[in-house]
Amino acid sequence: MTRTVYVNGEYLPENEAKISIFDRGFLMADGVYEVTSVLEGKLIDFDGHAVRLQRSLDELDMQTPISKEDLLEVHRELVRVNEIDEGMIYLQITRGAPDDRDFVFPDPETTPQTIVLFTQNKPGLANSPTAKTGIKVISIEDERWGRRDIKTVQLLYPSMGKMMAKKAGKDDAWMVEDGFVTEGTSNNAYIVKGNKIITRALSNDILHGITRAAVLRFAREAQMEVEERNFTIDEAKQADEAFITSASTFVMPVVEIDGVSLGDGKVGSVTPRLREIYLEESLKKAI
CATH class of the missing domain: 3.30.470.10 (Aminotransferase class 4, branched-chain amino acid transferase, N-terminal domain)
Structure with a gap:
């Protein structure tokens, strides 16, 4: 049609x-x-x-x-x-x-x-099979312009990043600047350590994700601990879980970073719970 x-x-x-x-x-x-x-x-x-x-x-x-x-x-x-x-x-x-x-x-x-x-x-968006298996990411240098907080149509480098991941046989890329993860190519990035959710604080360096804001709000309401600070790829590799958020993926687990499996290499417990809460609460307020 x-x-x-x-x-x-x-x-x-x-x-x-x-x-x-x-x-x-x-x-x-x-x-x-x-x-x-x-x-x-x-x-x-x-x-x-x-x-x-x-x-x-x-x-x-x-x-x-x-x-x-x-x-x-x-x-x-x-x-x-x-x-x-x-x-x-x-x-x-x-x-x-x-x-x-x-x-x-x-x-x-x-x-x-x-x-x-x-x-x-996109039929099946809410019940994506990938949400049950997770995605694998690589790390790349962040070579975008400095005002990533503005959602412009300058998407060439993020597109190149996704192609780098595809060439490596992975699903996506996390960008790194001055040794710290900024965000994914089209999503915000998070790690989970000891049930604490860690994600980079808002600044001109990252997009102020709408899904990010909702997920962190729901996490706090569910009595989950949230820490907004920089983290490195090495710290991410030692995390219990990791995930991304965006309008197209909602809350999506990450099970591998640069070839290193997180935890036992399977989707953990925090990420699916966050996804469940996000979908349930967001649908209540959908218009």
Whole structure:
């Protein structure tokens, strides 16, 4: 079935959707994005994604081309027309398409921003078999720009990192800077030691994950100890468990780092419990 997508105020068949070759998202990665998960036909943590979207726009001195209320309606309409029960909605906003290429920002009064949304249908998202077996990661140097807290469309190096992992026969990569893990290629990273959840504190060095915020809140409410600090790959290899969080994976166990199995090499007890709590609580508040 041909998907219906949203481009600059219009719902269109995906094969009819077009943007200008001069769009700054295409020419300069001058844009931001969000990915919202859909479970049981409902949006998970839409408010959190809307708040982070606004922050990203503000940090790049970009205007807001659509209200939160209208954006919610677009999300819901795309879920409806594309019959999404489990899946994702991808949103991208760029600075628009001026008359010609230029490093200088175009005047927002004469150059409307570009806004694009599309769905991805992913049946079985909540009950992923991988959540029962875990993933294997490698470590790579973090060579991204310094403002990783802004969710921009500059995704080349994370893509390269995933390809490095694939070439090594693994599932993903954790990035390392100055000896410490920053995050995964498209997710936040955690280790568990003695039932204590350890993850890097928020800063410009990592994305302020919406799933991260929810998982840590639920963990604390469940009386789990959380410590936000830097950790090394060597410390991670000695951990009892490890996991990642993102809108597309929720809470996903990591069972191997750089060829070293964690614990007995199987999924532990803390990560599945966190995943269970996250899915249960998030569905309660889904809209």
